[in-house]
Amino acid sequence: MATLKHISSKNSDYTAIETYLVYQHDAFTGKPLLDEQGKPKLRDSYLLDTLECGDFSFATACLLANRKYGKNTQHGDIKSHQYIISFDPRDAADNGLTMEKAQALGLKFCEENFPGHPAIVCTHPDGHNHSGNIHVHIVIGSIRTRKVERKPYMQKPRDWREGMKHSSTAQTMRHLRVEVMELCEGAGLYQIDLLNGSKERVSEAEYWARRRGQLKLDRENAALLAAGQQPTQTKFETAKEILRKQITDVLDNATNFEDFSDRLMRQYGIAVKESRGCLSYLPAGRTKFIRAKHLGDKFDKAAVLSTLQANTERKPKAQFKQDTIGKLVDIQAKLKQGKGIGYERWAKKHNLKAMAQTLILLEEKGLTDEDALDQRIAELDTKFHDSLAVVKDLEGRMKVNKELRYQVAAYASTKSVAQQLKAAKRPAAFEEQHRAELTAHRAAAAYFKANDIAKLPSPKKLEAEYAQLASEKAKFYEQYKEAKEELLKLKDAKQNVALFFREDERTQHHER
Template sequence: MPLHTGKGRTVGTAISDILDYVENPQKTDNGRLITGFQCDSRVADAEFLFTKRQYAALTGRTRGADDVIAYHVRQSFKPGEVTPEEANRIGVEFAKRFTKGNHAFIVCTHIDKSHVHNHIIWNSTALDCKRKFRNFWNSTRAVRRLSDTLCIENGLSIVENPNRHGKKYNKWLGDRKKPSQRDALRGFIDEALAKQPADFGALLKLLREAGCEVKDGGKVPSLMAPGWKAYARMDTLGADYDVDVLRAVLSGQKAHTPRKKAVQLTPEKRVNLLVDIQEKLRAGKGAGYERWARSFNLKQMAQTLNYLTEHGLLEYGALSEKTAAATARFNGLSRQIKAAEKRLAEIAVLRTHIINYSKTREVYVAYRKAGYSKKFKAEHEAELLLHQTAKKAFDELGVKKLPTVRSLQAEYAALLAEKKEAYGDYRKARDEMKELLTVKANVDRLMGYDEKSAEQEKEKSPAR
């Protein structure tokens, strides 16, 4: 998050306000969980301000209220997985890597919540006071990737499906536990219909007895479920709960079909690669893991998990399908380019033979008129050889009607452009295929999927 001065604040005041909040002694164990890099955390506001004045003096560049004075990252950890000291160390490592050690920063680890979290503040002005940190497009993604990498390297959990704009946890949890009022009202109506009321008035009476409030003054009654503060018209509950439809159900003219709940209260448990791999890494045992660890390192596995998360490949089947599709696309483009190259070579040869054939045609006609004279052949041997070679090439290429040189040149130019365009897609497909094959190989080795596959193939093969 870029931090600005804001209204009515000087740069010095703005820096002090930011640092006073993150350095709160009550949240940082009386300052024990504060680490500074290239600055003293106790006077970091003064040091940050000094570098900005030095920057203005050295470069002559000044900015107004829109100037970014510092950058702020919040880094949270799953409750119970990390100690405050370890969280602080990871925060320092993150800041050093992200700023490449070119900016002063402080890391304040807060322990006032159930989840330990870091507040990382770095000076927008570099240590040499000659340049500033330039935020870049998609920097949020880069921050998450680096943070996830560090968490994986340290055996900590990462977020499975990160969303930039989400609800607060308590609101999200509340929404999942409580269905909407219309879902609740449909449930009340289903229960009332199960009691087989005599008519629509009896249905409304059963709803009142169940705790619903009913407004029946207009053409369409409105209902309010217990615990809610607003009414909902019955014609907004869906076609099966329309007043006319319900009257038809009560008179026996129509059967009622209860609507399935739109909200799934208990999320379906879904095993995915992110969970499986993290459990494997935390376990740190097993033959598959040990063999993988001898050939790879945690940074590579962090990159693998980042790739799986960012591309939504959290199920092994999806990873296998995408890898197969990428391989097929690469092979298809490879065949396309090879076919174009083959045809380009044919056109080049054909063009040469057509030119030679055209240049020597009159000589060959004269040779034929001379009754294939040996003397004539000896005198024009080179031209006749070129002519015969060209005719032989036409036969081998299956050419019955000679194309014009202009048409060949046009075809050659079109194929060359097609090949050039295909090469761009070819390189992208090759890189995507290599990346997917690497990711899948890492997953297979760590999870032991390659061993299972080998065992299955061994079982299928007949004994000798």
């Protein structure tokens, strides 16, 4: 699952960000780490490219843009924006993600979404938590240095005109999250629905509070161990983490909202209230409620009521284990192809191991009966094809939506030129001078006519519709992948069982 994070900076020292990307820094203080000679230490591994900087460095290109357009002269002006795409740690092993591939994806993302802005694209192999998550930093100067083609997601002139500043609005972030989801799917990487939030939302401030608290606790525990005492706590938890655990503990057992609120107060002294359709929680010892949105989507009203309803109809969900099983080898067929006795010995050991894995899988799934196995395979095959059909349908609707947004944007941006043509004293000369704009305007008008569109839809509504389609696609794509994975495993298991008994019959016949 790739995540997207945005950071805006008011720092006028544009070299600082490149220094951070290239050299090692202390995770807590942000200060560069020095070697024995007192010089900054380079990072062990990174890839860095610049875009839209010409023959200059990123810092120089940004400073020249500021001077040319007379902007970013005040201390409070946002000088640059940083977007971080962090990939799932599993992508490296499972999907072949490398730093080079991540860098290429980052460059493509930057070119498509931040055209005209001086930019740095830098890939690191790991993050602060050392989980092995390859991630890409995309840093752009806030000023666009050239006019760019208006794209469907661009709603205001500042989004495409030269000399205008980039603005990271809620609409911009929604568009970029959709782009990250599409980027991951196209590259065959793990992904989540970035449009509907996270079950447990950890802010930047809470993340670093957790890191600092853990560091302090580790130091205290080290002192205790040195004194011959055993630490009582090894993992630091923030107040919000503890609150999430307490709410989750109650939520797993409550069956209605009254029961939920009573249990929270009785077990943990937590008060819960509803205001304007939103829940807030007040832990013991606090005077100010904490809104559910600051804890995560799992704790808002809709999710809580949904969980409570599910608890009243509690049904254990079968969990499918992702353990892989090996395929049995047709030993007799391989021997006929010329394989030797060494291969035969290896194949027998391999088949025993693969058959053991197969039996464990079938027993865990309760599919040791052949009819039950066939029925489950048929169900998964139907789910697989149905989910794939929905994904393809949503992709088609997204494509139509994207084309319509493009034509609406083109028509709106060239409408004034078409109106000027009607009042031009020399229409032929005006036509020649504005041929590109008029051609785009007429092409858009022809598109609307061909598709029986009399009234142009709102660009904002089209953008929201596209985001909703992308969200639905992500959901069904996950269903498609899950069904496909289980289906392939069970088909392999069925094939293994059939081949095992066929080999067993061959052995018995040979012995007779």
